[in-house]
Amino acid sequence: MKIIEIRDLSFTYLGQSRPSLKNVNLEIGDGEFILVSGPSGGGKSTLCRCINGLIPHFYEGELRGEVLVNGLSTRTTPTYILSQHVGMVFQNPQNQLFSLSVENDVAFALENLGLPRDEIRARVDEALEIMNLKDLADRSPLELSGGQQQKVALASILALRPRVIMLDEPTSFLDPASALHLINVVDEIRRKFGLTILMVEHRVDMIAPSATRMIVVYEGEITYDGPPREFFEKYDAHLYGVSTPRLARLSGELAKRIDGWPGIFLDIDGFERAVRGLASRRVR
Amino acid sequence: MQAVEFDKVSYTYPSGVIALKDVSFTVEKGEVVVLMGENGSGKTTILKHLNGLLKPTQGRLYVEGVDTSNCTVAQLSTKVGLVFQNAENMFFESTVWDEVAFALRNFGFSEDVVRRRVEWALKFFDLDGYASQSPFTLSGGEKKRLAFAIVLAWSPPIIALDEPTIGQDSLQKEKMLHMVRLLNAQGHTILMASHDVEFVADLRPRIILISSGRIVADGQCEDVLTDLEVLRRCSLVPPQLVLVMDRLRDLGLPKNILEVSEAVKAISEMISHEHI
Numbered sequence A: 001m002k003i004i005e006i007r008d009l010s011f012t013y014l015g016q017s018r019p020s021l022k023n024v025n026l027e028i029g030d031g032e033f034i035l036v037s038g039p040s041g042g043g044k045s046t047l048c049r050c051i052n053g054l055i056p057h058f059y060e061g062e063l064r065g066e067v068l069v070n071g072l073s074t075r076t077t078p079t080y081i082l083s084q085h086v087g088m089v090f091q092n093p094q095n096q097l098f099s100l101s102v103e104n105d106v107a108f109a110l111e112n113l114g115l116p117r118d119e120i121r122a123r124v125d126e127a128l129e130i131m132n133l134k135d136l137a138d139r140s141p142l143e144l145s146g147g148q149q150q151k152v153a154l155a156s157i158l159a160l161r162p163r164v165i166m167l168d169e170p171t172s173f174l175d176p177a178s179a180l181h182l183i184n185v186v187d188e189i190r191r192k193f194g195l196t197i198l199m200v201e202h203r204v205d206m207i208a209p210s211a212t213r214m215i216v217v218y219e220g221e222i223t224y225d226g227p228p229r230e231f232f233e234k235y236d237a238h239l240y241g242v243s244t245p246r247l248a249r250l251s252g253e254l255a256k257r258i259d260g261w262p263g264i265f266l267d268i269d270g271f272e273r274a275v276r277g278l279a280s281r282r283v284r
Numbered sequence B: 001m002q003a004v005e006f007d008k009v010s011y012t013y014p015s016g017v018i019a020l021k022d023v024s025f026t027v028e029k030g031e032v033v034v035l036m037g038e039n040g041s042g043k044t045t046i047l048k049h050l051n052g053l054l055k056p057t058q059g060r061l062y063v064e065g066v067d068t069s070n071c072t073v074a075q076l077s078t079k080v081g082l083v084f085q086n087a088e089n090m091f092f093e094s095t096v097w098d099e100v101a102f103a104l105r106n107f108g109f110s111e112d113v114v115r116r117r118v119e120w121a122l123k124f125f126d127l128d129g130y131a132s133q134s135p136f137t138l139s140g141g142e143k144k145r146l147a148f149a150i151v152l153a154w155s156p157p158i159i160a161l162d163e164p165t166i167g168q169d170s171l172q173k174e175k176m177l178h179m180v181r182l183l184n185a186q187g188h189t190i191l192m193a194s195h196d197v198e199f200v201a202d203l204r205p206r207i208i209l210i211s212s213g214r215i216v217a218d219g220q221c222e223d224v225l226t227d228l229e230v231l232r233r234c235s236l237v238p239p240q241l242v243l244v245m246d247r248l249r250d251l252g253l254p255k256n257i258l259e260v261s262e263a264v265k266a267i268s269e270m271i272s273h274e275h276i
Helices: A044-051 A102-112 A117-130 A146-158 A174-192 A228-234 A244-255 A268-282 B043-050 B096-106 B111-126 B142-156 B170-185 B195-204 B228-233 B240-247 B260-273
Strands: A001-013 A021-029 A033-037 A061-069 A086-089 A164-167 A197-200 A211-219 A219-225 B002-012 B018-028 B032-036 B060-061 B082-085 B156-164 B189-193 B207-213 B214-220
Touching: A001 A044, A001 A174, A021 A044, A021 A197, A021 A219, A021 B214, A033 A044, A033 A102, A033 A174, A044 A061, A044 A164, A044 A197, A086 A146, A102 A117, A102 A146, A117 A146, A146 A164, A146 A174, A174 A197, A197 B189, A244 A268, A244 B082, A244 B240, A244 B260, A268 B240, A268 B260, B002 B043, B002 B189, B018 B060, B018 B189, B018 B214, B032 B043, B032 B195, B043 B060, B043 B082, B043 B156, B043 B189, B060 B111, B082 B142, B096 B142, B111 B142, B142 B170, B170 B189, B170 B195, B207 B228, B214 B228, B240 B260
Parallel strands: A033 A197, A033 A211, A086 A164, A164 A197, B032 B189, B032 B207, B082 B156, B156 B189
Antiparallel strands: A001 A021, A001 A061, A211 A219, B002 B018, B002 B060, B207 B214
16 A cells, blocks of 8 residues: 655745756655655755645645645645644754643644544543653653653654654754664654654664665655665765765675675674674684 | 863853763863763753853863953854854844854954855855855755854854754765864864764764763773773764674674774684684
């Protein structure tokens, strides 16, 4: 089942002469974890805005082609309806949180949808439970750490029960330990609830091991679409504004020197097995 | 001469939160020092002391030998340029060009010098195409570069950078690395807060590790970033290579490796020579 279908999508922001997206075609299935990578200004955020309907409803410009989310056309479906199918977490959590308590922040969008009180209560509890935030329910979001704030932002999205969650550089403001934690939490809820995840990130080394698919957006076009590992095997990542994880560089160099080296690795466990396998083969 | 000297500095926010406890270190002129530690550890609080935005509640801070307790932010701005983590907080002009020109005009440079410096700084950071746009229309990464360009244009002897690589792609990060090296080669002292371990590993600076407002380690990059125990204590994730080498340490591989080329050499030698 395709949750997102994009056909011949092009978009040019009002006042710009060059399109930010050119002829993009993309099909995304239920439950995928997609790492969206590419240089700044390459079109990653514009692609996200097209998927959640901010384009064309909030950003003006020339839109061509079609975007379907869960079968709904983003062109004709109002954003308050789209928001129940696709949610978005932004780079700076402080720009997304504003209420006096975590609980109120999570309830905000539901109240705006005019849901019955019991329904709101149940959904807020559920979202806080999933994100392990129950203890913080009464705290002010602004006094939480960046990592906790991103989890609150994620909880407020989960409460809308969307099928797709997009995260636009969600770990930028987090320290590495909190970033890893957030990525693991996102992967966990994806597996548990069959959600589809699109994560825009420069920290490829942290996300690549969890991602099932990688999309590279470069100069408004999708220049790569496939398994993360294959991208680093076949392309000079640097030319596409993607940083090559050290482990990928290391395994690429080893492949040139060692007979029988299995290829590029993005996870330490796999790399370790490869080294140990070759080391023990020599012993025998 | 010492560029910066923290002498038993403690800082308590008006809310009562203790952000720094008895912090002492000196930075020599021309050094590159990176402050590392988890969010909330006190890195930014230290940087904000450098240009007088904060004053020690206890202890003393000397910038280029001058006790900062009697200095205004304006006085210190001739010595220290601070690039904030959230670049947007710096902006208020209506165009990118005027944003960069603002400080230069305030320092009294002639319009001709202002023009040349602004052009150079914008070009360096690939922002020349945006000169007449509002700073607020830029992307996150571009805003960060604009903040850097503003400080670069007036070229203070001490440059303080708060998380300069946030939101930057690999090309921009590499540029940032060259930039920092270039500025350092020109004699600028650089103090930076960062938890981008891979970026810091490439830069090879002196590192000061901070946890809960205290200094827990102060040493060369090779030693600090390969000390797994102390990194964990500060909630920092070690560089990927360091983790890999640690996993394989029972195979007799060296531990203090930060460069891919060194790891390639060590592992391929181990595999091809073992037990021959």
